[in-house]
Amino acid sequence: MTELTLPLTKQQAEQLRAGDSVLISGTILTARDCAHKRIFEYLDKGIPLPLEIEGAVIYYAGPCPAKPGTASGSCGPTTSARMDSFAPRLLDLGLSAIIGKGEMSKEVGKALIRNRSVYFAAIGGAGALYGNCIKSSSCIAFEDLLSEGVYRLEVKRFPAVVAMDCHGGNIYG
Amino acid sequence: MRVINTDIVEQAVYRAALKAGVNLTDSCRRALKSAYEKEGEGAAKFALGELIENSRIAAEKTMPVCQDTGIAVVLLEIGNEIFFEGTPLPEAVNAGVRKAYADGYFRKSVCDPITRVNTADNTPAAIHTEIVRGDKLKLTFMPKGFGSENMSALYMLKPAQGVKGITDAIVETVKKAGSRPCPPVYVGVGIGGTFDGCAYLAKRALTRDIGTHNEREDIAEIEREALRRINELDIGCQGFHGKVTALGVSCEWAPTHIAGLPVAVNIQCHCVRCVKEVL
Incomplete structure (x- = not known):
């Protein structure tokens, strides 16, 4: 089990191989279907984004509301394949890693290789376990999208498996 | 009255x-535990272990x-x-x-x-x-949940395709879904009826406890055969490969038209949540 502290450097990314189990600590941003659609509208229109893509890790997730006195509600990954058409452009803009669940397209695989980035699979359905790894959470953009907004999460020892690495390795292959 | x-x-x-x-259903908890025991060392077993831990945390902390x-x-x-x-x-x-x-x-x-x-x-x-x-x-x-709902399918088979056609449709749906619906999945199948009624039968099949079988022996045999073939697909928990791709297959049936054989395959992820109450 490899412990990873974000931000993820290119050198760290190169060490990772599909199938490796990791525990991730640091800052990640959530974004799913609607947030991606809006990020792309901003990019296409040249509107400044309310979040930094360079060096960021995007987690395909939409959390449950947090109960009073807790940092986050349940927050497992959603199906990554729905973000296949968005991921390559964001990786080219400097995204250091993606976290989601399930297979992604060949185009995403190529973008991971050319940018030396990584796709981590979190364990789908483990919402409570991931909610527990989140130490703080705040909505930083698109609050009107409710759970589909962009949340900045501080995570500690967040379990994941390297699904697609920057050498072309793919756990689903 | x-x-x-x-x-x-x-x-x-x-x-x-x-x-x-x-809360997961009791039959789902048992099925996950049994899957964990069956699976060899590797990412799939790791993920199954985390899922069992997840259900414990959820119940203990009253978290979804x-x-x-x-x-x-x-x-x-x-x-x-x-x-x-x-x-x-x-x-x-x-x-x-x-x-x-x-x-x-x-x-x-x-x-x-x-x-x-x-x-x-x-x-x-x-x-x-x-x-x-x-x-x-x-x-x-x-x-x-919709990660799994999205991977569901409905087929209007020809009557001549029979039992083989039904089983092929079930296995093909799970194969095409791959890692996306959060396997190991629970598969609800409707056989017969109309286009709309067949989909409802598939949904209703998912309300049965995992591991139970249809009282009709020929239908129960479809459930067993489909499950056997699905677990040979090597998709495994989360798509990490392995012996357990599905926890169960449940089929419900209804009479249909002489010209048709509708088959609906409703995929449920490993998070089987179902509460029943009689008033």
Whole structure:
């Protein structure tokens, strides 16, 4: 089990191989279907984004509301394949890693290789376990999208498996 | 004649929704444990272990077991001797859902199909009613996540395709879904009926406990054979390869037209959540 502290450097990314189990600590941003659609509208229109893509890790997730006195509600990954058409452009803009669940397209695989980035699979359905790894959470953009907004999460020892690495390795292959 | 005030139904829906959101069914827990024991060392076993731990944390902390607390699917089997008084039944069901999803801190996942604007209270529920004999009301509450719902399919087979065609359709659907619906999956299958009725049968099949079989032996044999073939696909937990791609296959059937053989395959992820109550 490899412990990873974000931000993820290119050198760290190169060490990772599909199938490796990791525990991730640091800052990640959530974004799913609607947030991606809006990020792309901003990019296409040249509107400044309310979040930094360079060096960021995007987690395909939409959390449950947090109960009073807790940092986050349940927050497992959603199906990554729905973000296949968005991921390559964001990786080219400097995204250091993606976290989601399930297979992604060949185009995403190529973008991971050319940018030396990584796709981590979190364990789908483990919402409570991931909610527990989140130490703080705040909505930083698109609050009107409710759970589909962009949340900045501080995570500690967040379990994941390297699904697609920057050498072309793919756990689903 | 038995009079039931729909406030009682609202309260029952509320209780069932709160319970369902944070608890796997007992048969699902057993199936995950058995899958963990069967699986060899590797990423799939690691993931199964984390899923078992997840269900423990969810129950202990009263947290949703999965953040996708689903569209609320509500099946009502209504005894023909019941007279409902009070708020119309669908409104009472939706009121129970609305309150439970707020009080349980569940995610609100229902939106307009075109504008994608969220209804913000997880209503409306998908309500199915059946009229049965007697004076009891049987409520089944099943939150249905969409990672798996998206991978479901309906086939209008030719009658000549028969049992082989049915089994092929089930296996093909799970194969095409691959890692996306959060395997190991639970597969609900409708056989026969009409286009719409067949899909409902598939949904109803998912309300059965995992590991139970249809009382018709020829249908039970389809369940066993489909499960055997699915578990040879080597998709495994989360798509990490392995022996357990499905926890179970349940089929329900209805008579159909002489010209057709509808087969609906409704995929449920490993987070099987279903609460039943008889009023």
